[in-house]
Amino acid sequence: MRSIEPIAKLDLAFSLFCLQHKFQYPISRISRAMSHTGDGHLYAVFGLLAFMFGEEHGELFLIAGLVAFAFELPIYWVIKNTFKRRRPHDCSELVTSFITPSDRYSLPSGHTAAAFLMATLVNTWYMEVGEFAYVWAILIASSRIFLGVHFLTDVILGALLGFGCANLAISLLGG
Template identity: 40%
Template sequence: MAMTISALDKLLFCHIITFCRTHKLTPLAKRISASGDGHYYVYMAVGLLFLHPQGSQFFNLMLVSFIIELPLYFVFKNAIRRTRPCAAFAGFDSSFQASDKFSLPSGHTAAAFIMAMAITSTFPALWPIAMSWALAIGLSRIALGVHYPLDIVAGIGLGVVVVILAEPLI
């Protein structure tokens, strides 16, 4: 069963990569992925903290969520040690440099879903935009060749679960 899931994951990865490269979506994927870099989250949280009445709720939820998520992320990443697709396929050319050599779970996706869940919790009317953006971050990581689809699913799960755990603490 595990072999079948892994094979299906790799097949789906190949289809997504082929589609993205055929339609020249790599530059767009790079821009979307970059929008999920951590420093933007800090700018947003601090800006809302000072500029919006619900900013402290958002800031605290985001902070506690990342305090829970980061150790879990490092434990999972280093315990599972799944090789990134850009290193696993012979002759595969990824014009994108990943931050480390392991792929499961996707840290960018986990962080994006923490942000999306925090936005949804604090500003419910923005949930479609927040969730669409977070999903685009995950898909961009596949399009760049640095994650398999199951890495993205694991990142989504990690991000969503830690916010659910963090909310009662706020």
């Protein structure tokens, strides 16, 4: 456990850097709106729109999304409930949380995992908007830090989880 202590200290220092400045409240309002786009409702809309109007790739996009989330969600749940990493505001009274998280633990970031999963699928079948999708995923990941509910390593591992599950689904489906 001592081997991760330096990472935990760096994570806390980074969170304090992101949250203790004169712009923290305006940034938190923007971050709340950005984070809300990653709550999950848009993923269903994207999948259905792709299915209905995506011509040659729509059905495969939807199926890949369902397969990828079928991998991502149980892995996310196991990791979160195995490591039971406390959220930043639970680790220091100096960290402000601007929202109430939906669950107790922080590692990995589920919002980030889902956003990177979707960005990877979008980039695979709709490359013309792939860069936009990845920028959106990065903004969601950043918003989770600026809201005080995740550490930097939580969002990095969430991004890797989403990217990995999306690529697994893509390879299984021959995309």
